[in-house]
Amino acid sequence: MSSTSDPSDPTEPFASTLDVLARILPPHLLNPRVGIVCGSGLSTLAASLREVVEVPYSALEGFGKSTVAGHKSALAFGLVGEGAGVPVVVQLGRFHAYEGHPIKAVVYPIRLMAKLGVQNLIIASATGALNPDLAVGTIVTIHDHLAIPNMTGWLNPLFGPLTSSDHTRFLPLSDAYSVKLRRLAFHAAHALGLPDDALAEGTYAWVSGPTYETPAEGRFLRAAGADVVGMSTVPEVVAAREEGLEVLVLALVTNAVVIPERYRSIKEEVKAELEGRKVETPPEPVVNHEEVLTVGRLKAELMKSLVARIIEMIPRD
Numbered sequence: 057m058s059s060t061s062d063p064s065d066p067t068e069p070f071a072s073t074l075d076v077l078a079r080i081l082p083p084h085l086l087n088p089r090v091g092i093v094c095g096s097g098l099s100t101l102a103a104s105l106r107e108v109v110e111v112p113y114s115a116l117e118g119f120g121k122s123t124v125a126g127h128k129s130a131l132a133f134g135l136v137g138e139g140a141g142v143p144v145v146v147q148l149g150r151f152h153a154y155e156g157h158p159i160k161a162v163v164y165p166i167r168l169m170a171k172l173g174v175q176n177l178i179i180a181s182a183t184g185a186l187n188p189d190l191a192v193g194t195i196v197t198i199h200d201h202l203a204i205p206n207m208t209g210w211l212n213p214l215f216g217p218l219t220s221s222d223h224t225r226f227l228p229l230s231d232a233y234s235v236k237l238r239r240l241a242f243h244a245a246h247a248l249g250l251p252d253d254a255l256a257e258g259t260y261a262w263v264s265g266p267t268y269e270t271p272a273e274g275r276f277l278r279a280a281g282a283d284v285v286g287m288s289t290v291p292e293v294v295a296a297r298e299e300g301l302e303v304l305v306l307a308l309v310t311n312a313v314v315i316p317e318r319y320r321s322i323k324e325e326v327k328a329e330l331e332g333r334k335v336e337t338p339p340e341p342v343v344n345h346e347e348v349l350t351v352g353r354l355k356a357e358l359m360k361s362l363v364a365r366i367i368e369m370i371p372r373d
């Protein structure tokens with residue numbers, strides 16, 4: 057464990073937070089090997105842990121409060137698997153920049169996990185599908201991303217002075233998504249007997265939110281090569297890579313982004329009306345967070361088994 061705490065930065069009180077955890081946790085849970093971030097509606101990923109100790113964010117300096125429905129405000133420490141088990145830490149509620157959290161606070165739990173000894177990070181997120189081949193309920197292993205805010209100079213968690221001499225000023229991200237962990241995900245899906253289309257591969261577009269996409273934005277992101285879109289995940293990936301962690305992102309498709317093939321023509325409708333012709337206009341679907349949470353809850357059991365199996369398959373050193 058290395059301490060790179062910068063007392064001048066209120067979002068990085070690592071030493072005191074590590075101290076609190078050392079007082080609360082039994083020694084065999086204090087150095088988790090795997091970290092898990094639970095996305096919207098996916099907090100139940102922690103339900104497969106044994107000997108769980110939950111630490112509320114309110115007890116931990118540097119942690120804000122998760123304000124989004126479907127996110128709790130606690131870290132869960134516990135063991136996955138039989139026998140001695142694998143010690144893990146689960147972030148039960150993530151922070152999003154759109155909630156008003158500074159971007160450094162969004163990634164603070166990731167950096168803390170690295171300081172606790174986590175080597176492998178599994179991030180589970182709710183996403184909208186841009187790729188029409190991805191059905192709702194599909195789990196997409198992410199192999200690349202588009203960090204839209206970062207490309208326009210916003211919300212990069214690495215802005216500012218380096219916080220450790222181990223970090224590099226210019227972090228490469230072409231290898232951000234661990235091949236080792238992605239391979240394990242497909243082996244785990246096979247071992248669990250999941251159908252071939254349960255687990256797919258794709259590129260995540262990160263947008264700041266909290267608005268969902270307009271059709272034109274959805275079309276733009278799809279044309280740029282993204283398969284799914286969400287309002288989180290990428291800052292966590294970036295910080296995790298800076299900390300030297302292996303990263304797996306499991307993006308659950310909770311809805312399809314609405315990208316109609318053509319716009320409804322009000323001009324044509326009014327014309328038809330004036331000519332006395334009857335026009336049937338089916339309502340266009342609109343995404344909402346309740347739908348996102350419902351699919352998260354429906355798929356929580358599957359995600360939980362997959363994550364647990366992947367963790368059990370990670371080679372122990």
Ligand SMILES: O=P(O)(O)O[C@H]1O[C@H](CO)[C@@H](O)[C@H]1O
Pocket residue numbers: 094095096124150152180181182183265286287288289344345348
């Ligand atoms: O990315 P997670 O936190 O899983 O949640 C996704 O779902 C929420 C919108 O419904 C947004 O926060 C989006 O990012």
Ligand SMILES: Nc1nc2[nH]cnc2c(=O)[nH]1
Pocket residue numbers: 182183184185263265267268269285286287310311312313343348
């Ligand atoms: N931006 C965005 N985030 C999501 N999270 C879950 N669904 C969606 C979506 O359709 N768009």
